[in-house]
Amino acid sequence: MANERKRAVVLLSGGLDSATVLAIARGEGYELYALSFSYGQRHVIELDAARRVAAAVGVADHRIAKIDLRVFGGSALTAEIDVPKGRDAEAMSHGIPITYVPARNTIFLSFALAWAEVLGSSDIFIGVNALDYSGYPDCRPEFIAAFEKMANLATKAGVEGRLALRVHTPLIALTKAEIIAKGIELGVDYGLTSSCYDPGSTGEPCGECDSCLLRRKGFRENGIEDSLAYKRGPASS
Amino acid sequence: MANERKRAVVLLSGGLDSATVLAIARGEGYELYALSFSYGQRHVIELDAARRVAAAVGVADHRIAKIDLRVFGGSALTAEIDVPKGRDAEAMSHGIPITYVPARNTIFLSFALAWAEVLGSSDIFIGVNALDYSGYPDCRPEFIAAFEKMANLATKAGVEGRLALRVHTPLIALTKAEIIAKGIELGVDYGLTSSCYDPGSTGEPCGECDSCLLRRKGFRENGIEDSLAYKRGPASS
Numbered sequence: 001m002a003n004e005r006k007r008a009v010v011l012l013s014g015g016l017d018s019a020t021v022l023a024i025a026r027g028e029g030y031e032l033y034a035l036s037f038s039y040g041q042r043h044v045i046e047l048d049a050a051r052r053v054a055a056a057v058g059v060a061d062h063r064i065a066k067i068d069l070r071v072f073g074g075s076a077l078t079a080e081i082d083v084p085k086g087r088d089a090e091a092m093s094h095g096i097p098i099t100y101v102p103a104r105n106t107i108f109l110s111f112a113l114a115w116a117e118v119l120g121s122s123d124i125f126i127g128v129n130a131l132d133y134s135g136y137p138d139c140r141p142e143f144i145a146a147f148e149k150m151a152n153l154a155t156k157a158g159v160e161g162r163l164a165l166r167v168h169t170p171l172i173a174l175t176k177a178e179i180i181a182k183g184i185e186l187g188v189d190y191g192l193t194s195s196c197y198d199p200g201s202t203g204e205p206c207g208e209c210d211s212c213l214l215r216r217k218g219f220r221e222n223g224i225e226d227s228l229a230y231k232r233g234p235a236s237s
Numbered sequence: 238m239a240n241e242r243k244r245a246v247v248l249l250s251g252g253l254d255s256a257t258v259l260a261i262a263r264g265e266g267y268e269l270y271a272l273s274f275s276y277g278q279r280h281v282i283e284l285d286a287a288r289r290v291a292a293a294v295g296v297a298d299h300r301i302a303k304i305d306l307r308v309f310g311g312s313a314l315t316a317e318i319d320v321p322k323g324r325d326a327e328a329m330s331h332g333i334p335i336t337y338v339p340a341r342n343t344i345f346l347s348f349a350l351a352w353a354e355v356l357g358s359s360d361i362f363i364g365v366n367a368l369d370y371s372g373y374p375d376c377r378p379e380f381i382a383a384f385e386k387m388a389n390l391a392t393k394a395g396v397e398g399r400l401a402l403r404v405h406t407p408l409i410a411l412t413k414a415e416i417i418a419k420g421i422e423l424g425v426d427y428g429l430t431s432s433c434y435d436p437g438s439t440g441e442p443c444g445e446c447d448s449c450l451l452r453r454k455g456f457r458e459n460g461i462e463d464s465l466a467y468k469r470g471p472a473s474s
Contacts, residue, residue, distance in 0.1 A: 063308050063309075064308075065304070065305060065308045066303070066304070066305050066308075067302070067303070067304045067305075068302060068303050068304075069351065071300050071301075071302045071303075071352075072300075072348075072351050072352045072355045102350075102351040102352075102354040102355055102392070102393075103347055103348075103350040103351035103354060103391055103392060104351075105391070106347040106350060106351075106387070106388070106391045107344070107347040107348060107351065110340055110343040110344040110347045111340075111344060113339075113340040113343060114306065114309050114339040114340035114341075114343075114344065115308075115309045115339075117339040117340060118309045118339050137390070137391060137392055137393060137395065137396040138390075138391045138392075140390070142390050143387065143390040143391055146383070146386050146387035146390050146391075147387050147391075149383050149386075149387070150343070150380065150383035150384050150386070150387045151343070153374070153375075153377070153379050153380040153383050154340055154342070154343045154374060154375045154380055154383075154384075155339070155340065155374055155375075156339075156374060158374065159374040
């Protein structure tokens with residue numbers, strides 16, 4: 001047991017935030033179990049990014065769970081609804097956008113909980129962010145706290161009092177610029193990640209969706225060049 | 238709006254409990270949206286039962302979400318582990334059995350939450366039972382209450398204060414015998430349902446797994462004949 005490292009399940013989308021979280025969990029000494037989802041997302045190219053990031057950081061295992069969120073429709077990320085482009089911070093801060101996938105983080109965390117239980121892990125990491133968060137309800141600290149409480153009542157380990165499950169959200173209070181600064185410090189190669197909600201057929205980011213705009217702003221504020229080749233829009237204006 | 242019925246998402250496994258819940262929700266006047274899962278269960282025959290039950294009760298829609306819980310392993314219901322047979326009530330009451338699927342109800346309820354959000358529904362029905370429950374942690378009232386609380390923080394409707402989501406558990410305090418009595422009263426045709434964890438290739442129940450044993454006991458206590466043809470074991474001793 002002396003040399004056994006604690007296991008963590010890390011939700012890994014292939015985007016900038018989750019790549020940073022993976023590096024943070026590694027930095028804290030966890031053995032990493034990365035979990036991605038094939039959920040009918042239009043930006044399925046992010047799964048290639050997830051594989052690249054998992055390999056680069058070095059994980060004990062990486063699984064991709066197939067779930068079909070399209071069965072319910074309801075979001076621009078899974079259904080045939082246009083992804084909004086070119087919105088400013090003001091527009092992003094109002095209401096919940098059409099790219100919101102109903103109950104997505106609840107579903108993702110539930111799967112992470114299942115795997116954590118099988119692995120005997122009590123630590124789940126997720127890259128939610130309550131600042132530059134595009135207004136998603138399931139990215140808020142009060143949601144995470146409620147999920148954690150529920151999770152500890154849902155499992156064998158919780159019932160038997162063996163493990164107290166914790167949902168780690170190391171990015172929750174950081175700006176995008178702070179996240180990028182932290183990742184650079186930890187050696188994250190952001191060139192491997194994919195953030196765009198609506199990438200072109202060869203994977204190039206659109207440069208104009210909320211996710212691209214937040215990413216570009218974050219790099220700009222760090223005075224760092226983002227190595228991704230955007231399809232459109234000024235990269236550093 | 239005057240004639241618009243309230244919508245309910247009802248988790249429907251095709252077993253005795255969820256068929257009863259569907260009839261209860263219908264009795265309460267809800268428009269029914271039945272949700273089943275193809276999750277790699279070895280008793281996949283229950284999905285045929287779910288289709289029969291949904292058609293017989295009359296639902297507005299029935300969806301089967303494909304999710305692969307086998308990706309994590311860990312249960313006799315999804316992995317290649319033998320289903321225990323012939324256990325008495327004493328044995329069933331100790332510990333959590335190998336047929337427990339990690340975080341299954343958390344995952345199922347999360348999907349129900351997603352669909353409820355898309356439908357504008359604030360009512361989810363689930364046939365969990367805290368008495369004859371085989372010792373599953375995610376069947377207990379405190380788990381359901383915690384899920385409900387989390388769910389109201391997870392969604393657009395919750396955040397905007399438009400809907401207070403409720404998870405209905407009409408069977409939670411009933412014995413199997415009481416559930417069957419209620420179903421008979423509501424006209425449920427239990428001959429359409431499937432309860433066995435380990436059915437034969439033509440669908441006949443084994444008669445000896447925990448689920449079969451609980452079902453047979455419930456019928457026996459009502460002095461009613463179960464119309465299913467069991468493979469083995471005394472049907473009414």
